[in-house]
Amino acid sequence: xxxxxxxxxxxxxxxxxxxxxxxxxxxxxxxxxxxxxxxxxxxxxxxxxxxxxxxxxxxxxxxxxxxxxxxxxxxxxxxxxxxxxxxxxxxxxxxxxxxxxxxxxxxxxxxxxxxxxxxxxxxxxxxxxxxxxxxxxxxxxxxxxxxxxxxxxxxxxxxxxxxxxxxxxxxxxxxxxxxxxxxxxxxxxxxxxxxxxxxxxxxxxxxxxxxxxxxxxxxxxxxxxxxxxxxxxxxxxxxxxxxxxxxxxxxxxxxxxxxxxxxxxxxxxxxxxxxxx
Amino acid sequence: xxxxxxxxxxxxxxxxxxxxxxxxxxxxxxxxxxxxxxxxxxxxxxxxxxxxxxxxxxxxxxxxxxxxxxxxxxxxxxxxxxxxxxxxxxxxxxxxxxxxxxxxxxxxxxxxxxxxxxxxxxxxxxxxxxxxxxxxxxxxxxxxxxxxxxxxxxxxxxxxxxxxxxxxxxxxxxxxxxxxxxxxxxxxxxxxxxxxxxxxxxxxxxxxxxxxxxxxxxxxxxxxxxxxxxxxxxxxxx
Numbered sequence: 001x002x003x004x005x006x007x008x009x010x011x012x013x014x015x016x017x018x019x020x021x022x023x024x025x026x027x028x029x030x031x032x033x034x035x036x037x038x039x040x041x042x043x044x045x046x047x048x049x050x051x052x053x054x055x056x057x058x059x060x061x062x063x064x065x066x067x068x069x070x071x072x073x074x075x076x077x078x079x080x081x082x083x084x085x086x087x088x089x090x091x092x093x094x095x096x097x098x099x100x101x102x103x104x105x106x107x108x109x110x111x112x113x114x115x116x117x118x119x120x121x122x123x124x125x126x127x128x129x130x131x132x133x134x135x136x137x138x139x140x141x142x143x144x145x146x147x148x149x150x151x152x153x154x155x156x157x158x159x160x161x162x163x164x165x166x167x168x169x170x171x172x173x174x175x176x177x178x179x180x181x182x183x184x185x186x187x188x189x190x191x192x193x194x195x196x197x198x199x200x201x202x203x204x205x206x207x208x209x210x211x212x213x214x215x216x217x218x219x220x221x222x223x224x225x226x227x228x229x230x231x232x233x234x235x236x237x238x239x240x241x242x243x244x245x246x247x248x249x250x251x252x253x254x255x256x257x258x259x260x261x262x263x264x265x266x267x268x269x270x271x272x273x274x275x276x277x
Numbered sequence: 278x279x280x281x282x283x284x285x286x287x288x289x290x291x292x293x294x295x296x297x298x299x300x301x302x303x304x305x306x307x308x309x310x311x312x313x314x315x316x317x318x319x320x321x322x323x324x325x326x327x328x329x330x331x332x333x334x335x336x337x338x339x340x341x342x343x344x345x346x347x348x349x350x351x352x353x354x355x356x357x358x359x360x361x362x363x364x365x366x367x368x369x370x371x372x373x374x375x376x377x378x379x380x381x382x383x384x385x386x387x388x389x390x391x392x393x394x395x396x397x398x399x400x401x402x403x404x405x406x407x408x409x410x411x412x413x414x415x416x417x418x419x420x421x422x423x424x425x426x427x428x429x430x431x432x433x434x435x436x437x438x439x440x441x442x443x444x445x446x447x448x449x450x451x452x453x454x455x456x457x458x459x460x461x462x463x464x465x466x467x468x469x470x471x472x473x474x475x476x477x478x479x480x481x482x483x484x485x486x487x488x489x490x491x492x493x494x495x496x497x498x499x500x501x502x503x504x505x506x507x508x509x510x511x512x513x514x515x
Binding site: 043062064067068069072172206207208209210211212213214235237239240241242243245247248250251252253 | 332335336337442454459460461462463472475476478479482483486487488489490512513514515
């Protein structure tokens, strides 16, 4: 049965249409002393664990752009299908778009076939796309889901490699998280124990890695359904300041003022209260 | 038709994920260890504050490595940048202070230390100390003084200055709150010690939110004619 894709798969081989353009653009920018815009990387800790009843995924919520924190509450666990979620590390735009594309394709497939997609199918689509782009798409993904064949956890690397293992960590904080997972992972864990383990693994990544931080998101996928807990744990560091920094109206100086009256005729007037709480 | 494109850079060097030609391994004598320092001068006091995180790349070396060093009873220096050079530079300054004291039978004044540091730094003009220095202390009249430096010794006296990794985030905020820049119709109240300390704490909390290299704890040294008082405040550790 043919797989219907939203986007057409190129007829043959590798698609490098934009690479020569990119190289030329880079040369142009470097010569003119301006830098190409730096893509925002997530500098992340993501982890996943297979337990007795399903799969538990976890992620931190910090997105960095170089050494500056760009987003303190970014969502790294992406929806793929009702029975699958995917954590993404690497370039933020790449993980967003790749998972969106996968989700759209799988929705069309399930409408066509009347079935819930299987995890292996999602993994194969991801692998196919990332390999085709030869690593230019900087997305390291952890895909977890439950289907009729069982509970699965896969990782897909930016070059298209896959790994099917019971516990995983990716991102810049992966070594810190993996330390916790290697120490305390047991096969067929209870759900609560698995949630605590993933939480601890992400926490270790947050404390040891400068690219990860802020809150922890957890996603629990079981046969019965999905529990997307965001945030599972809020950061214990609240930014409480000692003084209030408010500016009165008139603090910014007005240099010139020009008023242009609009000539309007009131035809109908309705008032709708806005909730400004 | 298969399009053959120049995927790799011209000189065959490592580009992003692709390795092509021979790789030249370069040993860099410098490393960036992060950290932010800040100094504020008041009417009769000076504050030098720094975070205590020592990092390299994406890892943390230490959560308790303050960057303020006491030089004399009236002067504190804050150094951030390459930690190896910070340590050596402060050792050299300490030695020179001792030499001066033994020759001239008095301690160096803040202004004199600043001038001396400038010559020490310029002495290494062609293999610089990778350190961003800010000196805070009291001048001969007992008024607060802040001297800020660049890595090769250019310096000037300021009222307030931020240096280090989060300096670009802090300096505009200080310009607004202490220098009253870009504000109309606001009373130019002189900065008293309590408000200055509150401001420094708030400003570092903000820096720790958005700069990955700043955090863990904040060490504040307050210099008055009574002496030097130290205060430590926790910051975010993630």
